[in-house]
Amino acid sequence: MPAALALLLGGALAGCAGSSRLALPATAPALPARTEIRDLAFFPEAAHQCGPAALATVLSWSGLSATPDAVGKQVYSPALKGSLQPALVSSARRHGRIAYEIAGSDALWQEVAAGHPVIVLQNLGLSWNPVWHYAVVMGYDQPQQTIVLRSGQTARQSMSYRLFDRTWARANRWGMVVLPPSQLPATAEERPFVAAVIGLEKARQWPAAITGYRTALARWPKSLAARMGIGNSYYAMGDLTAAERAFREAVSLHPEAGAACNNLAQVLMAQGRATEALQAARQAVALGGPLAEVYRQTLEEIRKRLETDAAGESARF
Amino acid sequence: MKSKDWLRRLVCALMVVSLLVWSAPPQAVWAAWVETESVLNPSAADSARARLEIFLARQDVQAALQTHGIDPREACSRAASLSDGEILRVADRIPEMPAGGSALGVIIGAGLVVFIVLLVTDILGFTHVFPFVTHRR
Secondary structure, three states, rough: HHHHHHHHHHHOOOOOOOOOOOOOOOOOOOOOEEEEEOOOOOOOOOOOOHHHHHHHHHHHHHHOOOOOOHHHHHHHHHHOOOHHHHHHHHHHHHHHEEEEEOOOHHHHHHHHHHHOEEEEEEEEOOEEOOOOEEEEEEEEEEOOOOEEEEEEHHHHHHEEHHHHHHHHHHOOOOEEEEOOOOOOOOOHHHHHHHHHHHHHHHOOOOHHHHHHHHHHHHOOOOHHHHHHHHHHHHHHHHOOOHHHHHHHHHHHOOOOHHHHHHHHHHHHHHHHOHHHEEEEHHHHHHHHHOHHHHHHHHHHHHHHHHHHHHHHHHOOO | HHHHHHHHHHHHHHHHHHHHHHHHHHHHHOOOOHHHHHHOOOOOOOHHHHHHHHHHHHHHHHHHHHHHOOOHHHHHHHHHHHHHHHHHHHHHOOOOOOOOOHHHHHHHHHHHHHHHHHHHOOOOOOOOOOEEEEEEE
């Protein structure tokens, strides 16, 4: 059991600890030989506060006014004298920002070259006696073979590729970019990006989530999840008209998607338009799919409502 | 004794109801709503999140959280902004727990609850009780 538990947070650990040498990827020849992000806030780290300091740095860069003290409450675990990665992810989302995790050096180069600072986790100690540390990668210099970091008390730390990669590899080369929802990470892929926006929806940052889904649709116009997410977010905000519009769009662009019909039916029902809702719910049930049980439930709810309404009508006469 | 028991039940019921109301997103009013995550991943329309939410909302769990100086709301907020995959890592650690009907069951149940609560809070990063839960800060 202890072994199983030890693996718990190490989900991302498995299989990515290979020791490839850090070098500009040959696959992306367009990357500049050296780059450095300017106008990045600097928060000298107080004791054990590297997580809050790193997060505040990237949140400020993304256009928010954030301080390590303010974000510390959301990410710092006093009992651990440190901050866990999921806490950083969750805090960024609660600030209405996309938290997009990256793994590996190719992604690191591309994000930094695109001007996105990257929070990285390093193990400055040894694998059996770890000293975990968060820093922000703000640049690199290929001819000099150095990485430029905001780290701890140092505003501009220049570290050799070799040393940096050793410390980074011991933390499984984990990194995270934090962006306004209107921007895509340089290395964005459809599923993980939409999943990151879903994180915003879960953090009840609905306007930010809507922006994020629109950003996703601009790149991947066929994403059903993004289109549904817009409707779900508007619905959560109580904007039934906008939610209906989004679901109708989803229905017309994805005529095979029962989920869109189902939620359209629910939104119509919420507006008291039972007859139209019934039609949409029937369509959902006809389409079926893995969520067919949900659609049947919707249809059932609407039928019941119509029956009670009809009973109420006849009782009045 | 009897009235105390009655009071305890009432407080418990009120707490559960208020927590459920507080933590429920508006769309939860409708049972048959499709969440965005289910669209992305229909097969994983699993109950991990629900299990964790129900767990965190339990009165005995709330009490255990507070005993250890953890604000239950902060615990829920941290859990709420995690993705399904992240939640699964936590929720998989919540086994089926005895409801605790008999006196003996209550004692065993209470001990187990504290154990599980600390396990979950270790994972969420509030506590560091179990050395075998590895943390990556």
